[in-house]
Amino acid sequence: MKVALITPAGRGSHAGNRATATRWAGLLRELGCRVSIAGSEDAPKEWRVDGQAPDLVVALHAWRSHVAILACRQAFPAAALAVVLTGTDVYRFQHSHPETFHESLAAADVLIGLHDALEEDLPAGVLPRLHVVHQSALPLPPGAPRPGRRHxxxxxxxxxxxxxxxxxxxxxxxxxxxxxxxxxxxxxxxxxxxxxxxxxxxxxxxxxxxxxxxxxxxxxxxxxxxxxxxxxxxxxxxxxxxxxxxxxxxxxxxxxxxxxxxxxxxxxxxxxxxxxxxxxxxxxxxxxxxxxxxxxxxxxxxxxxxxxxTPEAEREALARVITACGLHA
Structure with missing residues (x-):
């Protein structure tokens, strides 16, 4: 299966959206997917995976990737579309730019949230499409430094x-x-x-x-x-x-x-x-x-x-998103 990850954070950025896209690319490859990462300001041809139309597009940031989300629907009408909701999406742009925010949500087959309390702030009508993917992290390695006594x-x-x-x-x-x-x-x-x-x-x-x-x-x-x-x-x-x-x-x-x-x-x-x-x-x-x-x-x-x-839990959550889109990795 071909997956295009679209992020507003460009190559080399240390922003959270870019780190998430990079980590998800690795986990999706572990599930057997072919994956590309592209910018939300790129042309649709850059969103292809090995030159082919994606089966699934994952767009990070409903507001910042709004233009790309609508363009993906037009460029790849057969592809499933998942939109990832960030903090500024839910807690800022939902209120300051509601039309743009809700257009992105309406275009999505699946919505991805990153924590378990989003139901407090999202419209009830979108909750059946919401899937939570907890971001993973690795434990500290053996022999890591220990806290000092001075401070x-x-x-x-x-x-x-x-x-x-x-x-x-x-x-x-x-x-x-x-x-x-x-x-x-x-x-x-x-x-x-x-x-x-x-x-x-x-x-x-x-x-x-x-x-x-x-x-x-x-x-x-x-x-x-x-x-x-x-x-x-x-x-x-x-x-x-x-x-x-x-x-x-x-x-x-x-x-x-x-x-x-x-x-x-x-x-x-x-x-x-x-x-x-x-x-x-x-x-x-x-x-x-x-x-x-x-x-x-x-x-x-x-x-x-x-x-x-854990990475295993995050990978399993991404697999559930793929299933919710009616696809198979």
Whole structure:
């Protein structure tokens, strides 16, 4: 079977959509599919697989890939079409650009969501076409670094942009007493110069904050091994892969209380805080440093979620999507 993966993130991009497309391409090949990855701004001829029309088109991002989604319907009328819903799709563009969003949904045979709480925010009429694919991650390798004693390192991973509320953890540790070992390590490139400037200024004012920029995956995984905690402070998420990575690594998580986090970590997770609530996050961070039992409880909770995020589980979920499209890998 021939599958075309279409993403708005170009070749070489570190954006989540590109990483998802690359990982899915490998998993679909394991299922026996022939796969190509192309950009949503490419011409339809670039969406072919080995020069042939695809049997299945998977378009990542309902809004950003809207033109491509409609063009695929016209160029490949016999192909099945699956549209992947991102966080900005569901929590921003559904409301700011409803006509475009709903046109993309109407064109799709199948909708793919990345977390289990999407029913809270999608129209009831589309739910029968919705299939959840949890993004997978690998556990840390044997012999990975261990947390040091000098610092209580808290990791924040993701691009610096508005949706991520990236400096919230840094703000939460500004006024700690001298004896605290808490330190925020921020990984990820800045969306624009204003965010880079904000991070540099925060480092100058806040000795507990370090921004290390966009690092390769192996370096990120090293920091996950060294950290004692991860903070995911996003204002909106469609199902962040960094949550899967934290669970697979056994890294305890403090997360903003939004559907995209609850849909991955579960409703009973003990580490939620209200969106953009600096004081509440600061309270949780101080509790984590002072109470090892609290951190251990969070570790047990993420470890219990880890089986949802294995490559095998993700591959099986993609196989179910293919079946739902009336196709066979």
């Amino acid at each position: 209580f390192d808290v990791l924040v991973v993701g691009h610096l942009r508005e949706e991520k509320d990236p400096l919230r953890a840094a703000l939460a540790v500004r006024d700690l007493p001298m004896g605290s070992r808490l330190r925020i390590i921020q990984l990820g490139g800045a969306h624009d110069e204003s965010w880079a400037k904000a991070a540099v200024e925060e480092m100058a004012d806040n000795p507990r904050y370090r921004w290390l920029g966009d690092l390769p995956r192996w370096r990120v995984r090293q920091w996950m091994a060294r950290a004692r905690l991860m903070v995911i402070s996003s204002r909106m998420e469609g199902g962040a892969n960094v949550v899967s990575e934290a669970c697979a690594a056994g890294l305890p998580v403090l997360a903003s209380d939004i559907p995209g986090n609850r849909g991955l970590l579960g409703g009973d997770h003990a580490g939620y805080f209200p969106v953009a609530d600096t004081a509440a996050l600061g309270d949780l961070l101080r509790r984590a440093e002072a109470q090892p039992a609290f951190v251990e409880g969070l570790r047990r909770q993420v470890a219990a979620r880890a089986p949802l995020f």
